[in-house]
Amino acid sequence: MKYLVDSREMQKYDANTISHFKVPGLLLMERAAIAFVEELHRQNVDLTEVLIVCGSGNNGGDGLAIARLLFLEGHAVTVVYAGNKEHCSESNRVQQDILNAYGISIYMDIPEKIRPTLVIDAIFGVGLSRDVTGEYADMLCRMNELSGEKAAVDIASGISADTGAILGTAFRADLTITFAFEKLGSILWPGNEYAGRIIVCDIGITKESWLGEPPAVMALEEKDFSILPKRKSHSNKGSYGKLLLIAGSVNMAGAAVLSAKAAYATGCGLVRVLTPEENRAILQCSVPEAVLTTYDKTLVPEEPVLREILDWADAIVIGPGLGKEKTSAQILNFVLEYGTSHENKAFLFDADALNLVAEQKNTGVQGADRWKNFKNTAVITPHLGEMSRLTRKTVGEIQKNLLQTAADFADENQVICVLKDEHTVTALPDHKRYLNLSGNPGMATAGSGDVLSGLIGALMAQKLTSYQAAPLGVYLHGLAGDIMVQTTGLQGLTASDLITGIKKVLNIYTQQ
Numbered sequence: 001m002k003y004l005v006d007s008r009e010m011q012k013y014d015a016n017t018i019s020h021f022k023v024p025g026l027l028l029m030e031r032a033a034i035a036f037v038e039e040l041h042r043q044n045v046d047l048t049e050v051l052i053v054c055g056s057g058n059n060g061g062d063g064l065a066i067a068r069l070l071f072l073e074g075h076a077v078t079v080v081y082a083g084n085k086e087h088c089s090e091s092n093r094v095q096q097d098i099l100n101a102y103g104i105s106i107y108m109d110i111p112e113k114i115r116p117t118l119v120i121d122a123i124f125g126v127g128l129s130r131d132v133t134g135e136y137a138d139m140l141c142r143m144n145e146l147s148g149e150k151a152a153v154d155i156a157s158g159i160s161a162d163t164g165a166i167l168g169t170a171f172r173a174d175l176t177i178t179f180a181f182e183k184l185g186s187i188l189w190p191g192n193e194y195a196g197r198i199i200v201c202d203i204g205i206t207k208e209s210w211l212g213e214p215p216a217v218m219a220l221e222e223k224d225f226s227i228l229p230k231r232k233s234h235s236n237k238g239s240y241g242k243l244l245l246i247a248g249s250v251n252m253a254g255a256a257v258l259s260a261k262a263a264y265a266t267g268c269g270l271v272r273v274l275t276p277e278e279n280r281a282i283l284q285c286s287v288p289e290a291v292l293t294t295y296d297k298t299l300v301p302e303e304p305v306l307r308e309i310l311d312w313a314d315a316i317v318i319g320p321g322l323g324k325e326k327t328s329a330q331i332l333n334f335v336l337e338y339g340t341s342h343e344n345k346a347f348l349f350d351a352d353a354l355n356l357v358a359e360q361k362n363t364g365v366q367g368a369d370r371w372k373n374f375k376n377t378a379v380i381t382p383h384l385g386e387m388s389r390l391t392r393k394t395v396g397e398i399q400k401n402l403l404q405t406a407a408d409f410a411d412e413n414q415v416i417c418v419l420k421d422e423h424t425v426t427a428l429p430d431h432k433r434y435l436n437l438s439g440n441p442g443m444a445t446a447g448s449g450d451v452l453s454g455l456i457g458a459l460m461a462q463k464l465t466s467y468q469a470a471p472l473g474v475y476l477h478g479l480a481g482d483i484m485v486q487t488t489g490l491q492g493l494t495a496s497d498l499i500t501g502i503k504k505v506l507n508i509y510t511q512q
């Protein structure tokens with residue numbers, strides 16, 4: 001697992017290293033500059049003609065130190081100062097003095113006719129606090145138009161380190177060399193499109209600097225698969241959990257098929273599907289391994305029947321292709337009531353189950369969101385449209401603040417909120433958040449969400465806690481897409497391919 005930081009956290013960890021651990025700020029700055037230059041060499045960047053534009057804060061201070069190091073290595077370096085020298089940070093002032101002492105000129109504008117092979121942006125780092133306008137915006141536009149490779153110091157200027165939003169105008173980097181921890185803004189859209197390749201360098205700001213307050217956002221890595229359930233030599237299907245899928249409606253059998261197949265691909269011992277009678281033939285042909293309980297689409301199954309199948313299951317997924325008919329709503333309400341008194345079961349609400357809850361909530365139905373009362377924290381897996389219905393915010397508003405929206409919802413509703421997007425956010429009710437870094441645009445395809453809900457359901461049935469299963473399932477789902485895209489290409493990837501991908505990934509990472 002790795003940690004991703006926002007601007008407030010990074011500034012706090014900087015300050016802790018300096019004040020609590022007594023490491024001088026200038027020492028950190030020197031390490032940042034050395035690390036940056038070393039990385040330029042490692043990346044074989046053409047240093048024939050370097051332009052470096054520095055702001056008046058410590059990001060600019062890093063830039064001035066980088067300029068000095070490149071100059072002393074014998075490279076042709078043009079240094080431009082963007083900002084007010086009178087209002088510079090202390091370290092920035094020291095770096096200016098050093099450059100002056102070496103006789104390195106500092107220009108106040110980009111010289112005409114310059115044809116750099118490398119443009120380095122050191123105008124703003126994590127201290128960017130508002131929209132970039134006026135001369136700064138003009139400078140960034142001109143830098144973007146210049147020849148040569150573009151490298152950003154710490155983060156591309158103009159990108160919010162917290163949300164990835166473009167604050168006015170931003171530098172478009174091919175390469176971002178960042179210090180200590182990855183910045184959220186370089187990963188979240190649209191900031192990721194301005195970061196280019198991201199390289200993290202150690203400069204001596206370590207996890208000790210957290211002083212017991214780690215960053216709120218984490219990203220899973222391959223080594224986190226160590227908690228995946230393994231096949232035991234002496235076992236049977238009962239050893240790998242029972243999943244109930246309440247999925248599919250008339251003309252929407254495919255969602256139930258994909259979810260059930262994904263659950264089996266994830267190693268679930270037994271999958272039972274509750275679906276309308278019309279889906280019997282298709283399910284029995286497509287997933288012969290699944291057990292079926294069907295119901296008349298106009299009649300909700302009797303209470304003892306519902307209770308019996310819920311009692312049977314270790315984990316329950318409700319929603320893929322469920323439809324919004326009266327019977328679907330009645331089954332959902334039964335599950336919501338059942339969940340409040342069954343803490344030994346895991347629950348996941350997806351797709352139409354979320355749309356139904358949203359509709360009921362928005363029309364003032366009391367208890368529509370009874371998942372708040374579950375003892376075993378429920379998982380919900382909305383995409384942006386479903387989240388918009390649940391929160392009554394626009395998709396644009398949600399996208400602007402993906403992490404906060406998911407975290408607020410998780411907190412207010414006491415659920416694990418898996419908000420699906422390019423980088424899916426899994427927010428836990430205690431303000432911990434995971435940002436998923438696996439996956440690719442090919443996965444934005446019909447049925448991808450049904451596969452995810454079956455996958456997470458299967459992990460929960462195999463006794464991973466909901467807190468483990470939700471982020472790990474999202475990560476595995478993305479890797480399944482990544483492994484398959486190598487053969488299908490981005491255009492050809494289907495939800496069925498993801499199921500094959502799940503098996504491949506599991507076979508790689510759960511070797512005994």
Ligand SMILES: NC(=O)C1=CN([C@@H]2O[C@H](COP(=O)(O)OP(=O)(O)OC[C@H]3O[C@@H](n4cnc5c(N)ncnc54)[C@H](OP(=O)(O)O)[C@@H]3O)[C@@H](O)[C@H]2O)[C@H](O)CC1
Pocket residue numbers: 011014015025026028029032055056057058059060062087089091123124125126127128129130131132133136153154155179
């Ligand atoms: N602490 C250290 O010693 C280290 C820091 N590192 C690097 O430093 C930056 C963060 O530096 P900081 O000084 O906190 O902030 P910035 O350099 O990013 O920017 C601050 C200045 O920019 C002004 N500002 C902010 N937004 C705007 C804007 N939209 N338009 C104009 N000016 C803006 C701000 O002015 P204020 O009026 O808001 O005060 C500041 O003058 C970090 O990213 C690292 O690169 C090193 O890593 C080493 C250790």
Ligand SMILES: [K+]
Pocket residue numbers: 059121122123124125152153154155156157
């Ligand atoms: K920068």
